Amino acid sequence: MLLENMSMAIHAIKANKMRSFLTMLGIIIGIGSVIAIVSIGDTMRFMVSDIYKNAGVTLAYVYVWPKDGGDMRESDYFTLDEMDRLKEVFGDEISYIDSNASTNAEAVFGRNKVKYQFEGIFSNYPEVQKINIIYGRNLNEADIKGRKNNVVLEAKGAKELFGTENAVGKTFRTTIYGTTDDYNVVGIYKEDLNPFEAMMAGTNATRSGYVPDSLLTWPNDNIYGLRLYAKEGTDMNAFSDTFTSYLAKTKNRNKEDVTFYSVSSEMGSADTIMGGLSAAVGGIAAISLLVGGIGIMNIMLVSVTERTREIGIRKALGAKTRDVLIQFLTESAILSALGGILGVAVGGGLVLLGGTLFHMKVVIKPSVILVAVGFSALVGLFFGIYPASKAAKADPIDALRYE
Amino acid sequence: MWKKKDKLPACVTENVREDLIKLVDVVKVYDTGSIKVLGLKRVNLTIKRGEFVAIMGQSGSGKSTLMNILGCLDRPTMGHFYLDGIDTAELSADELSAIRNRKIGFVFQSFNLIARTSALKNVELPMTYAHISKKTREERALMLLERVGLGKRYEHMPNELSGGQRQRVAIARALANEPPLIMADEPTGNLDTASSVEIMELFSQLHREGATVVLVTHEENIAAFAGRIIRFRDGQLVSDLPNVPQSQGQEETAKTEKEGAPC
Ligand SMILES: Nc1ncnc2c1ncn2[C@@H]1O[C@H](COP(=O)(O)OP(=O)(O)OP(=O)(O)O)[C@@H](O)[C@H]1O
Ligand SMILES: [Mg+2]
Numbered sequence A: 001m002l003l004e005n006m007s008m009a010i011h012a013i014k015a016n017k018m019r020s021f022l023t024m025l026g027i028i029i030g031i032g033s034v035i036a037i038v039s040i041g042d043t044m045r046f047m048v049s050d051i052y053k054n055a056g057v058t059l060a061y062v063y064v065w066p067k068d069g070g071d072m073r074e075s076d077y078f079t080l081d082e083m084d085r086l087k088e089v090f091g092d093e094i095s096y097i098d099s100n101a102s103t104n105a106e107a108v109f110g111r112n113k114v115k116y117q118f119e120g121i122f123s124n125y126p127e128v129q130k131i132n133i134i135y136g137r138n139l140n141e142a143d144i145k146g147r148k149n150n151v152v153l154e155a156k157g158a159k160e161l162f163g164t165e166n167a168v169g170k171t172f173r174t175t176i177y178g179t180t181d182d183y184n185v186v187g188i189y190k191e192d193l194n195p196f197e198a199m200m201a202g203t204n205a206t207r208s209g210y211v212p213d214s215l216l217t218w219p220n221d222n223i224y225g226l227r228l229y230a231k232e233g234t235d236m237n238a239f240s241d242t243f244t245s246y247l248a249k250t251k252n253r254n255k256e257d258v259t260f261y262s263v264s265s266e267m268g269s270a271d272t273i274m275g276g277l278s279a280a281v282g283g284i285a286a287i288s289l290l291v292g293g294i295g296i297m298n299i300m301l302v303s304v305t306e307r308t309r310e311i312g313i314r315k316a317l318g319a320k321t322r323d324v325l326i327q328f329l330t331e332s333a334i335l336s337a338l339g340g341i342l343g344v345a346v347g348g349g350l351v352l353l354g355g356t357l358f359h360m361k362v363v364i365k366p367s368v369i370l371v372a373v374g375f376s377a378l379v380g381l382f383f384g385i386y387p388a389s390k391a392a393k394a395d396p397i398d399a400l401r402y403e
Numbered sequence B: 001m002w003k004k005k006d007k008l009p010a011c012v013t014e015n016v017r018e019d020l021i022k023l024v025d026v027v028k029v030y031d032t033g034s035i036k037v038l039g040l041k042r043v044n045l046t047i048k049r050g051e052f053v054a055i056m057g058q059s060g061s062g063k064s065t066l067m068n069i070l071g072c073l074d075r076p077t078m079g080h081f082y083l084d085g086i087d088t089a090e091l092s093a094d095e096l097s098a099i100r101n102r103k104i105g106f107v108f109q110s111f112n113l114i115a116r117t118s119a120l121k122n123v124e125l126p127m128t129y130a131h132i133s134k135k136t137r138e139e140r141a142l143m144l145l146e147r148v149g150l151g152k153r154y155e156h157m158p159n160e161l162s163g164g165q166r167q168r169v170a171i172a173r174a175l176a177n178e179p180p181l182i183m184a185d186e187p188t189g190n191l192d193t194a195s196s197v198e199i200m201e202l203f204s205q206l207h208r209e210g211a212t213v214v215l216v217t218h219e220e221n222i223a224a225f226a227g228r229i230i231r232f233r234d235g236q237l238v239s240d241l242p243n244v245p246q247s248q249g250q251e252e253t254a255k256t257e258k259e260g261a262p263c
Helices: A002-015 A017-055 A080-089 A141-145 A155-162 A195-201 A213-217 A236-250 A263-306 A308-316 A321-357 A366-393 A396-401 B003-007 B063-070 B093-103 B119-129 B134-147 B163-174 B193-208 B248-260
Strands: A059-064 A094-098 A102-109 A112-121 A132-136 A150-154 A171-176 A179-190 A207-212 A225-230 A258-262 B019-031 B036-048 B052-057 B078-083 B104-107 B181-185 B212-216 B228-233 B236-242
Touching (some): A002 A017, A002 A321, A017 A366, A059 A236, A102 A155, A112 A213, A141 A213, A155 A179, A155 A207, A236 A258, A263 A308, A263 A321, A263 A366, A308 A321, A308 A396, B019 B063, B036 B212, B036 B236, B052 B063, B063 B181, B063 B212, B119 B163, B163 B193, B181 B193
Parallel strands (some): A112 A207, A150 A179, B052 B212, B052 B228, B181 B212
Antiparallel strands (some): A059 A225, A059 A258, A102 A112, A132 A179, A150 A207, B019 B078, B228 B236
16 A cells, blocks of 8 residues: 555656656755755865874873963973883883974075974884885984984975985985084985865975984973874773873872873864754754745645545545545655655765865765655655645545536 | 444334345435525435436436435435445444445546546556555456456556546446445436447446446436436435336347237
8 A cells, every 4th residue: 555655646746747846846955955065064074084093093192281370390391211111101002102392494405495394203103103205214213312313304395405306315404403403314205195184284385304303302301292192992081091190190290280182182173063064054954944845735735726636536436534644645755755865966966076076085974865865755744744634634525526 | 333223113224234225314404604405305215236226307406415425425414324234324434435435336427537547547446445455456457447348448548538438447447346336426427329328238237237226317318227217306306116227238129029029
């Protein structure tokens, strides 16, 4: 009987193709825009989380900083020994730790001057963050231990400074912490940025490079903060808690004075923004589906009036109130769901088109499609109740006499 | 469901099932707000199984009102109508639907086929509401279309068929659930003479096969096919006479009998 009702409904919708299409338009536009906006949101969310994944969700920064605004104590700083000890104590959780030191400096080669931000790393940094070396080598243990003036430069900057990407073996001059010295290029790497990162970095004239961490902590090795990567699969919340407690104890500070800032908390705030966007989308969806639903109710009322005689015939032949009710409910639900499907096609098509135009990998979740189509069917069902009950209540004699 | 029956005199309730239709003091009042119109005034009528009855009368005499009550589309304002022993006054709208579905086959003056729906689907419709399986429905609908001479036209839409053909589809549809009662309100009213005779032959044949047929007509030559002619005037039954059926086949036999008679 359900199948019978569905085929009857499709029959009726087909009989008035243009009118059915115009009726569905409200739903098509509503669902289409929802699919488009949700997919754009999901695409952005995916990109953001992709960036964080590159940055490592296991990344955290740690400072000891009196919350009440009091003075820093000597003991609030970290030392190289302390870093080693922390790595030992939290050997199960920490895979990499350094001073989080970086400095801005102008590199000079002949007449060329390029602004650089040099980041201090240890030799095992590539284990947690990929450095795509295209010429030469990474910084090694000897560079770090010997506090050697060896650097690894990003290819674009190297080209600007030396006129060639392969600048391995070349030397430039720069000033770090007030001391001017010559630095040797031992390696060149290439940054692979996703389109979003490239967009953000587009106007940035500062180039990047890596130097031994020990160069930047020199001469007193008073380290302000720590950058650490936890091992994959570490529960960052639990780790943050134990690590903070441990530091508070050893530094003789309150737990609140220890800041443990991890990327997962940043991702949370990105999700909040997306959440706000989703709420706005929900609003648009509600309004457009309301309008679409009223359109469907309107046309179903017209259809019921037009088909009064048909209703009379059906009743005379034995259709019960329920049979007629279900027939018209099925029709409005299918009409609306069809609008939903077309809306998904339109919205999804637009997003895919945008994706190809901007060379971006777009995300269209199947669950979103299912919810959209299901919801539009529900809208049809809801707005079909009044017309369908009007049809179902018709008196067979009056209906048969209707011209 | 049977409460009221107990209060009725025995003469009314006995043998109720032998009579397919029994009207007892049936009154129908149309309340149009300003005035009340009497559609039927105390009608008493019994139709037995297997009868072929024609109902005649001037326009406005109450024929359609009676048909609506007999067809369980409407209920009497007063009095009782027993269909196959069931008092319809006691039934809900959905129960009446079920009775129409199983016990009554309708044939209308204006055919009343469902538009843009094939002959086959139209014939299937009463079976659909009887929840008969698709396969059985289709087989039976095809068989019925065959029987009314439209076996090859089952895919045709109503607007692709002539008036006579449409009425034959309607008759096939009326037979779908093998109802004991066939009701026809001016079934030949929209047809030419040739088609009218064809349709009436079909009704005669159904009657010979055991169906009870009640039909309304204005034309004496159509009423002549029936075995009993009832006349109405101003909502009242004014005459109820038996008739020698005038189906073509029987006309011929009657002729040969006459010719063969010695004097
Ligand atoms: N729905 C209605 N509301 C008010 N009055 C009605 C209604 N239906 C019928 N009547 C009245 O009841 C009386 C009988 O009508 P009915 O339709 O039964 O006549 P009929 O014999 O079928 O006529 P016709 O041959 O023209 O079809 C008429 O006076 C008519 O005006
Ligand atoms: Mg009439």
